[in-house]
Amino acid sequence: MTAMPTLAAEAQPSLFLILAGVVLVVLLLGAFWYGSLRRRSAAAPPRPAEQNPLMQRREDSWQTPQEHAREEEKHRYPH
Template identity: 70%
Template sequence: MTAIGTLAAEGQASLFLMLAGVVLVVLLIGAFWYGSRRRRREAPPVEQNPVAQCRADSWQTYPGS
């Protein structure tokens, strides 16, 4: 094989890897975009009992124990 043929053969693999990288980046951006849209559509979290909120960091879990 000549030098030009060798360089052309090596360039095919790097071109494939560059295209695979671009496809991967596009898929990741698309997944982030889809997830953020889905997150915005979710219902807001239900508010908890205010007494339970103030006791959330305590060791005692039940008032009687």
């Protein structure tokens, strides 16, 4: 056997692995690009100043019944 057929036979599996690696890198880059596009197009979360004041965290998590009644009075709609 000459050296040429032996070298040619040994090069095919490595060529396949190189092509598979290139395809994998292209797929990963495409996935990253697609993910960054989706993230940019998604709505940003509201800033604290833009949030509803009723939905914001209170500084004090405990209230007396009197404080709770006062808060309820503030938020009642006129009849």
